[in-house]
Amino acid sequence: MGGLNQGGSEVLLMRQGTIQRATIGGYFQLRLPSPYSVPLFNPRDYLTKPHEYNQYIQDNIDLLCGDAMLELQSNAISTLANNQIPGTNTWVAIINWLNDFIQPIEKDYDMVFLDANPSFSMYTQIAIATSTKMVLPVMADDSSRRAIQNAFSLVYGLKLPSEIYSKYAFAEKLKEVDMPLPKVYMILKNRLTQYMGAASAYATVLQEIDKDVLSLLKTYPDMFAFKTLDMGIIDVRDFQTTGVVSAARGCPLRKLKSGRLELMGKRVTVREEYRQNCIDNVETIVTRMSKEL
Structure with a gap:
Protein backbone atom coordinates (compact mmCIF):
# COMPACT_ATOMS: atom_id res chain seq x y z
CA MET A 1 0.00 0.00 0.00
CA GLY A 2 3.03 2.28 0.10
CA GLY A 3 4.66 1.60 3.46
CA LEU A 4 5.58 4.30 5.96
CA ASN A 5 7.06 6.59 3.34
CA GLN A 6 4.01 6.73 1.08
CA GLY A 7 1.21 6.73 3.65
CA GLY A 8 0.33 3.05 3.42
CA SER A 9 -1.40 3.15 6.81
CA GLU A 10 -3.67 5.98 5.65
CA VAL A 11 -4.61 4.01 2.54
CA LEU A 12 -5.47 1.00 4.69
CA LEU A 13 -7.66 3.14 6.96
CA MET A 14 -9.43 4.47 3.89
CA ARG A 15 -10.11 0.93 2.63
CA GLN A 16 -11.42 -0.01 6.06
CA GLY A 17 -13.80 2.94 5.88
CA THR A 18 -15.55 1.91 2.66
CA ILE A 19 -19.23 0.88 2.73
CA GLN A 20 -18.08 -2.72 2.40
CA ARG A 21 -15.05 -2.75 4.69
CA ALA A 22 -12.47 -3.82 2.10
CA THR A 23 -10.45 -6.19 4.29
CA ILE A 24 -10.49 -9.77 5.51
CA GLY A 25 -12.19 -8.44 8.63
CA GLY A 26 -14.91 -6.88 6.49
CA TYR A 27 -15.58 -10.21 4.77
CA PHE A 28 -15.66 -12.10 8.07
CA GLN A 29 -18.02 -9.45 9.43
CA LEU A 30 -20.36 -10.28 6.54
CA ARG A 31 -20.18 -13.97 7.47
CA LEU A 32 -20.87 -13.64 11.20
CA PRO A 33 -24.67 -13.35 10.78
CA SER A 34 -24.59 -16.10 8.12
CA PRO A 35 -21.86 -18.46 9.32
CA TYR A 36 -23.15 -21.77 7.94
CA SER A 37 -24.55 -20.73 4.55
CA VAL A 38 -22.93 -18.53 1.91
CA PRO A 39 -24.66 -15.15 1.53
CA LEU A 40 -24.89 -13.31 -1.78
CA PHE A 41 -21.78 -11.17 -2.13
CA ASN A 42 -19.14 -10.06 -4.64
CA PRO A 43 -15.59 -10.96 -3.52
CA ARG A 44 -14.21 -8.06 -5.54
CA ASP A 45 -15.97 -5.60 -3.23
CA TYR A 46 -13.38 -6.59 -0.63
CA LEU A 47 -10.28 -6.61 -2.85
CA THR A 48 -7.85 -3.75 -3.38
CA LYS A 49 -5.58 -2.94 -6.33
CA PRO A 50 -2.33 -1.82 -4.65
CA HIS A 51 -1.11 -0.42 -8.00
CA GLU A 52 -3.76 2.30 -7.72
CA TYR A 53 -2.09 3.60 -4.56
CA ASN A 54 1.53 2.59 -5.00
CA GLN A 55 3.24 2.92 -8.38
CA TYR A 56 5.97 0.45 -7.41
CA ILE A 57 3.55 -2.50 -7.29
CA GLN A 58 2.65 -4.35 -10.50
CA ASP A 59 -0.95 -4.07 -11.67
CA ASN A 60 -1.41 -7.86 -11.80
CA ILE A 61 -1.58 -8.13 -8.00
CA ASP A 62 -4.82 -7.91 -6.00
CA LEU A 63 -4.87 -7.68 -2.21
CA LEU A 64 -7.35 -8.70 0.46
CA CYS A 65 -6.07 -6.43 3.22
CA GLY A 66 -5.32 -7.67 6.70
CA ASP A 67 -7.32 -6.28 9.59
CA ALA A 68 -6.80 -5.94 13.34
CA MET A 69 -10.54 -6.59 13.65
CA LEU A 70 -9.76 -10.31 13.32
CA GLU A 71 -8.66 -10.33 16.95
CA LEU A 72 -12.05 -8.95 17.99
CA GLN A 73 -13.84 -11.48 15.79
CA SER A 74 -11.77 -14.46 16.90
CA ASN A 75 -13.87 -15.47 19.93
CA ALA A 76 -17.11 -15.19 17.98
CA ILE A 77 -15.71 -17.27 15.11
CA SER A 78 -14.50 -19.99 17.53
CA THR A 79 -17.87 -20.07 19.28
CA LEU A 80 -19.72 -20.43 15.98
CA ALA A 81 -17.38 -23.23 14.91
CA ASN A 82 -18.08 -25.19 18.09
CA ASN A 83 -21.87 -24.86 18.06
CA GLN A 84 -23.80 -28.11 18.04
CA ILE A 85 -26.53 -27.97 15.37
CA PRO A 86 -28.19 -31.21 14.18
CA GLY A 87 -27.44 -31.90 10.54
CA THR A 88 -24.78 -29.17 10.28
CA ASN A 89 -21.03 -29.58 10.65
CA THR A 90 -20.48 -26.10 12.02
CA TRP A 91 -16.69 -26.40 12.19
CA VAL A 92 -16.40 -27.30 8.50
CA ALA A 93 -18.77 -24.49 7.50
CA ILE A 94 -16.54 -21.96 9.30
CA ILE A 95 -13.27 -23.50 8.09
CA ASN A 96 -14.50 -23.02 4.50
CA TRP A 97 -15.13 -19.27 4.76
CA LEU A 98 -12.05 -18.43 2.70
CA ASN A 99 -12.82 -21.17 0.18
CA ASP A 100 -16.24 -19.57 -0.22
CA PHE A 101 -14.51 -16.26 -0.94
CA ILE A 102 -11.89 -17.56 -3.38
CA GLN A 103 -13.94 -20.07 -5.37
CA PRO A 104 -15.95 -17.54 -7.46
CA ILE A 105 -12.79 -15.72 -8.62
CA GLU A 106 -10.17 -18.48 -8.44
CA LYS A 107 -9.81 -18.83 -12.22
CA ASP A 108 -8.68 -15.20 -12.46
CA TYR A 109 -5.44 -15.89 -10.59
CA ASP A 110 -2.33 -18.02 -11.01
CA MET A 111 -1.56 -18.16 -7.32
CA VAL A 112 -3.09 -17.04 -4.02
CA PHE A 113 -0.85 -16.28 -1.04
CA LEU A 114 -2.25 -16.39 2.49
CA ASP A 115 -0.12 -14.62 5.09
CA ALA A 116 -1.09 -16.36 8.31
CA ASN A 117 -0.67 -15.39 11.94
CA PRO A 118 1.92 -17.61 13.71
CA SER A 119 -0.64 -18.46 16.40
CA PHE A 120 -3.05 -21.35 15.81
CA SER A 121 -6.17 -19.26 16.20
CA MET A 122 -9.38 -20.13 14.38
CA TYR A 123 -8.70 -17.69 11.56
CA THR A 124 -5.23 -19.20 11.08
CA GLN A 125 -6.86 -22.62 10.83
CA ILE A 126 -9.19 -21.21 8.17
CA ALA A 127 -6.15 -20.05 6.17
CA ILE A 128 -4.33 -23.39 6.51
CA ALA A 129 -7.41 -25.40 5.53
CA THR A 130 -7.75 -23.24 2.42
CA SER A 131 -4.13 -23.77 1.37
CA THR A 132 -2.65 -26.54 -0.71
CA LYS A 133 0.97 -25.74 0.21
CA MET A 134 2.62 -24.26 3.27
CA VAL A 135 5.82 -22.20 3.54
CA LEU A 136 7.50 -22.22 6.95
CA PRO A 137 10.01 -19.41 7.67
CA VAL A 138 12.46 -20.01 10.53
CA MET A 139 15.21 -18.07 12.28
CA ALA A 140 18.46 -19.53 13.58
CA ASP A 141 17.28 -19.91 17.17
CA ASP A 142 15.79 -22.50 19.47
CA SER A 143 12.38 -20.86 19.47
CA SER A 144 12.12 -21.37 15.71
CA ARG A 145 13.09 -25.00 16.09
CA ARG A 146 10.30 -25.44 18.63
CA ALA A 147 7.95 -23.53 16.33
CA ILE A 148 8.63 -25.99 13.51
CA GLN A 149 7.92 -28.88 15.86
CA ASN A 150 4.73 -27.18 17.05
CA ALA A 151 3.60 -26.60 13.47
CA PHE A 152 3.78 -30.32 12.72
CA SER A 153 1.90 -31.11 15.93
CA LEU A 154 -0.84 -28.52 15.41
CA VAL A 155 -1.34 -28.90 11.66
CA TYR A 156 -0.61 -32.61 11.15
CA GLY A 157 -1.33 -34.01 14.61
CA LEU A 158 2.17 -35.46 15.08
CA LYS A 159 3.69 -36.20 18.47
CA LEU A 160 0.72 -35.03 20.47
CA PRO A 161 1.31 -35.28 24.24
CA SER A 162 -1.69 -37.57 24.74
CA GLU A 163 -4.28 -39.57 22.78
CA ILE A 164 -6.88 -37.34 24.42
CA TYR A 165 -5.95 -34.56 21.98
CA SER A 166 -6.16 -36.73 18.84
CA LYS A 167 -9.95 -36.58 18.71
CA TYR A 168 -9.89 -32.78 18.62
CA ALA A 169 -6.82 -32.38 16.40
CA PHE A 170 -7.07 -30.13 13.35
CA ALA A 171 -5.80 -32.89 11.04
CA GLU A 172 -8.34 -35.38 12.38
CA LYS A 173 -11.24 -32.98 11.84
CA LEU A 174 -10.22 -32.41 8.22
CA LYS A 175 -9.76 -36.14 7.69
CA GLU A 176 -13.28 -36.83 8.93
CA VAL A 177 -14.73 -34.72 6.11
CA ASP A 178 -12.18 -35.74 3.43
CA MET A 179 -10.53 -32.33 3.26
CA PRO A 180 -6.80 -32.50 2.40
CA LEU A 181 -4.07 -30.98 4.52
CA PRO A 182 -1.62 -28.63 2.81
CA LYS A 183 1.80 -30.07 2.05
CA VAL A 184 4.95 -28.50 3.45
CA TYR A 185 6.22 -26.77 0.34
CA MET A 186 9.26 -24.84 1.47
CA ILE A 187 11.22 -24.09 4.64
CA LEU A 188 13.03 -20.75 4.50
CA LYS A 189 15.95 -20.46 6.91
CA ASN A 190 16.88 -16.88 7.68
CA ARG A 191 20.50 -16.53 8.67
CA LEU A 192 22.65 -13.62 9.81
CA THR A 193 25.53 -14.19 7.42
CA GLN A 194 28.23 -12.45 9.42
CA TYR A 195 27.62 -14.78 12.36
CA MET A 196 27.25 -18.01 10.42
CA GLY A 197 30.69 -19.52 10.81
CA ALA A 198 30.99 -23.29 10.62
CA ALA A 199 31.31 -23.65 14.39
CA SER A 200 28.77 -20.98 15.36
CA ALA A 201 25.76 -21.63 17.57
CA TYR A 202 23.54 -20.34 14.77
CA ALA A 203 24.79 -22.97 12.34
CA THR A 204 24.27 -25.68 14.96
CA VAL A 205 20.62 -24.69 15.46
CA LEU A 206 19.93 -24.67 11.73
CA GLN A 207 21.56 -28.09 11.40
CA GLU A 208 19.29 -29.39 14.15
CA ILE A 209 16.27 -28.07 12.24
CA ASP A 210 17.54 -29.97 9.17
CA LYS A 211 17.78 -33.16 11.24
CA ASP A 212 14.24 -32.75 12.56
CA VAL A 213 12.82 -32.15 9.08
CA LEU A 214 14.80 -35.04 7.55
CA SER A 215 13.44 -37.41 10.18
CA LEU A 216 9.88 -36.31 9.41
CA LEU A 217 10.53 -36.48 5.67
CA LYS A 218 11.59 -40.12 5.96
CA THR A 219 8.68 -41.09 8.23
CA TYR A 220 5.89 -39.01 6.70
CA PRO A 221 6.85 -38.32 3.06
CA ASP A 222 3.24 -37.60 2.06
CA MET A 223 3.24 -34.47 4.20
CA PHE A 224 5.87 -32.82 2.02
CA ALA A 225 5.86 -31.40 -1.51
CA PHE A 226 9.58 -32.19 -1.82
CA LYS A 227 11.54 -35.43 -1.62
CA THR A 228 14.92 -34.22 -0.36
CA LEU A 229 16.10 -31.45 1.96
CA ASP A 230 17.89 -29.70 -0.90
CA MET A 231 14.60 -29.41 -2.77
CA GLY A 232 12.64 -27.97 0.13
CA ILE A 233 14.97 -26.01 2.39
CA ILE A 234 16.31 -22.65 1.22
CA ASP A 235 18.85 -20.53 3.06
CA VAL A 236 17.91 -16.85 3.00
CA ARG A 237 20.38 -14.18 4.02
CA ASP A 238 19.07 -11.60 6.43
CA PHE A 239 17.74 -8.58 4.51
CA GLN A 240 18.75 -6.17 7.30
CA THR A 241 18.70 -2.46 6.31
CA THR A 242 17.87 -3.23 2.68
CA GLY A 243 14.69 -5.10 3.64
CA VAL A 244 13.64 -2.41 6.12
CA VAL A 245 14.04 0.33 3.51
CA SER A 246 12.21 -1.72 0.87
CA ALA A 247 9.24 -2.31 3.18
CA ALA A 248 9.14 1.22 4.56
CA ARG A 249 9.19 2.75 1.07
CA GLY A 250 6.68 0.21 -0.28
CA CYS A 251 9.15 -0.56 -3.03
CA PRO A 252 10.04 -4.09 -4.27
CA LEU A 253 13.74 -4.90 -4.04
CA ARG A 254 14.25 -4.99 -7.80
CA LYS A 255 12.90 -1.44 -8.15
CA LEU A 256 14.73 -0.15 -5.09
CA LYS A 257 17.72 2.07 -5.91
CA SER A 258 21.01 1.67 -4.12
CA LYS A 291 8.42 -24.66 -11.54
CA GLU A 292 5.07 -25.97 -10.32
CA LEU A 293 2.77 -23.29 -11.76
Missing part, protein backbone atom coordinates in the same frame (compact mmCIF):
# COMPACT_ATOMS: atom_id res chain seq x y z
CA GLY A 259 22.86 4.59 -2.54
CA ARG A 260 21.57 7.15 -0.07
CA LEU A 261 17.78 7.24 0.12
CA GLU A 262 15.36 9.30 2.19
CA LEU A 263 13.34 7.42 4.76
CA MET A 264 10.98 9.30 7.05
CA GLY A 265 13.06 12.45 6.81
CA LYS A 266 16.39 10.69 7.32
CA ARG A 267 19.07 9.57 4.88
CA VAL A 268 19.73 5.83 4.78
CA THR A 269 22.35 4.01 2.72
CA VAL A 270 21.44 0.93 0.68
CA ARG A 271 24.50 -0.89 -0.61
CA GLU A 272 24.18 -2.37 -4.09
CA GLU A 273 25.89 -5.61 -3.04
CA TYR A 274 23.32 -6.17 -0.29
CA ARG A 275 20.41 -5.22 -2.55
CA GLN A 276 21.55 -7.73 -5.19
CA ASN A 277 21.94 -10.46 -2.55
CA CYS A 278 18.33 -9.86 -1.49
CA ILE A 279 17.13 -10.00 -5.10
CA ASP A 280 19.03 -13.26 -5.67
CA ASN A 281 17.36 -14.80 -2.61
CA VAL A 282 13.89 -13.75 -3.75
CA GLU A 283 14.53 -15.09 -7.26
CA THR A 284 15.61 -18.44 -5.84
CA ILE A 285 12.31 -18.71 -3.96
CA VAL A 286 10.19 -17.52 -6.89
CA THR A 287 11.97 -19.87 -9.32
CA ARG A 288 11.21 -22.79 -7.01
CA MET A 289 7.54 -21.80 -6.94
CA SER A 290 7.33 -21.13 -10.67
